[in-house]
Amino acid sequence: MNTILENIEKQMNTASSILVEDVKKIDGDIIILGVSGKIGYNLSALLMDALKKAGKDTTVYGVARFSGGPESRQDLEDLGVKTIVADFMNDEELGSLPKVKNVIYMVGYKFGSTGNESYTWALNSYLPGRVAEHYKDSRIVAFSTGCVYPLVDVKDAAPSEEFMPDAIGEYAQSCLGRERIFEHFSKTNNTEMLIYRLNYAIDVRYGVLVELGTAVYEGRPVDVTMGQVNVIWQPDASEMAIRSLLHCTSPANIMNITGPETLSVRWISERFAEVMDKEIEFVGEEATTALLNNASKSHEIFGYPQTTIREMIDIVATWIMENGAMIDKPTHFQEREGKY
Template sequence: MTPLPSLAQAAPAPSSEAELDALLSRPGFGVGGALDALGGDLLLLGAGGKIGPTMARMARAALDAEGSSAEVIAVSRWSDPETRRLLEADGIRTVSADLADPSVYATLPDAAGLYYLAAMKFGTVGAEHRTWWSNAAIPALVADRYRGVPSMVYSTGNVYGLRPLAAGGSNETDETSPVGEYAQSCLGRERLFGYAAAEWGTPTTIFRLNYACELRYGVIADIAATIAAGDPVDVTMPAVNVAWQGDISSWALRSIELGSSPARILNATGPETVPVRTIATLLAERMGREVVFSGEEAADALLSDASECFELYGYPTVSLRTLIGWVAEWVGSGHRQLGKATKFQQRAGAY
C-alpha cells in the first residue's frame, strides 16, 4: 500500500464542522490492516468525549475499506444525544452505560479489541473522590471484564511531570513523577491495566498523549481564543508539544497491534518543542490581532519525546504551521469552540 498524502497537501482548511469531522475521521496508513487483524468487533469505552466520536468514525471507515463487517461499538453515557445519533447514522453501534456503575459490566458486549478512552480531568479539584473512582476504580472493573482482550488504553504525559527545557521531552523509559491528584490517578489507571497485562496476559498498550489539537479544542485553539478575546496569553508554561488529532487517532487505533504482556508504553505528540510565545505570535499574525503576554517563562515544562511513535507510524500528516493557520482561520471566523479549555498553563497539577 502507498502511504496517504499529507492532509496539508490533500485538503484546504475545513470551513464547516462537517468538513472538520470528515478530516479528523480520515484513516491514516495502516489503520485498517491493524483493526482487521483483530478478527472481530471493536469496543470503544468512553466514546462520547472529545476524541471518541471521530476515532469511532475513523475505525468504521478503516474497516469498511478493508471489506470487514466487524462492528464498531461506542459506549458512553451520551450526554449529547445528537452525537449518538450521528454516530449511528455512520454505521456505528452505540451502547448507553455508566461505567462508574459496577452493575453494568455484565451487560457490556464482548469484543476482539478494546479501546479505553474514559477519564476525568477537569473539575478534579474538590472532587478528588470522583477523580480516583473514574481514573483508577473504573479501569479495574474494565480490565477484569475484558481479561485477555487486546487493549489500547489512553493515558497522559502528565504522569511524567515537568522536565527541564534543556533535557527535552520524557521518553517511555523515564521514571514517572506525577504532580497533583489528576496525574497520580492516571498513573493508577496505568498500573491497574498493567496488572491485567502482567497477571492475566491481556495484550496492552498504554498510549500517553500530550497534546491532541483540532480547531475547536486544544492548546492552539485555547491560545487563539485568548487572543480573540483580547486577553493576555500566559507563558508561564513556556513550551508544549502538540499534534493534529487525526494523526493521534490513527496512531492510537494502530497501536493496539503493539499490545503485550507486560504492557507496552507509547508516547504520542508532535515532534516540535514549540514555545507558547511562538504559537501565540503566529496565531496573532494570521488573525490580524495584537497579542499581549503575561507571566514569565519557567525553566521547565510538560514535554514528551514521541520519536518511537514516529519511527513506527511516521511523522504527522499536518504540520505545526498548517495546524496553526487552520486554527487561526477557524477561530478568527467565529466558528464554534467546544468550550473545554485544556488548562495547559497549569503547573501544579490542579485541574
C-alpha cells in the first residue's frame, strides 16, 4: 500500500478527542457482536485508539464466525481486541459468550435475503430476542437501518424518528422485526438500549460513494432513478455508535444516523467527474420518491458529523485513482422494491 493510501487509513482509524472524552465515561467491558463485517474493523480501531488515549484498560471482545477467513481475526487481535469465534444461531455458543456491561450489536443478513427468506427472518428478527435475553443486564446499541422507512416524496421532509416505519420488502421488514424485538425486551427486562438506524456508511473500500466514483472513473453510465441519498463518513458513524453506549434507555432510544444533507446522486457523480477529470453519462430520470433519513436528533446529541461530503468525495476519489483495495459488496442503494 502506498503512503497516500496508508495516510487515509491511519486518519480513518484515529479517534477524535470527543470520542476519547466519551469513552472515559463508559463503565465496564465492551463486546462487539458481528465484528468481522464491513464496519467492524473501523469501529474496533477507533474504540481501541480512544481507550488507549483515555488510559483505560477496558477489555474489548469481538465476536463473529469470521466466515471471510482468519486474516480479519488477526487484524482485530493486532488492535488488542479479544476475538471469539461463535455462531450466534448456535444456542450453546451464544450462551457461552462473556456477559459484559456494554454490547454493540452489528449482526445482520442482507445480500441473498431474496430466496432465503426464512433464514433472513431468523437471523434479523429471531436472534435479537435470544441476544436480548442473554444480555438482559447489559446496555445494548443495536445497529438497524434507514430501510425501515418507506420511500418518501422528495418534496416532503425526510423521515425523522417521529415518523412511523413502513418497511418495503422482506429484508427491511425483518430489520424492523429486529428493532421491535429489541424494543420488546428493553421494556420487559428494563434493558437499556439504543436502536441505531444507519444509512449509508461511506468507507473507501465500499459504499454509495465508491459505487458512484468507480462508475464515473470507469466510464460506466450512472443511473439516477434513485435520485437522492443520505450518507455519513463511516468513522463518524462508528464513533457515534460507540458514544451511543452513553445514550441507551429503557424503553429503547431510537436514533437515525446519517449526514445532514439530502444529496443528489447526479450532483455527487458530477463532483467525482470534476475531481477525476472524466466525462459522465447518466441514465434514467430522478424518481419523485427516495429512501431518506432525517438524523437531526443524533446531530443534536453528538454534533454534526466531522467529515463533510466534499471531503468524502475527495478521499474516495483519491482511493479509487490510487487503486486502493475494495470490498466487493455493493450496497444496492438503487433498489426501490426492497429485493436484496
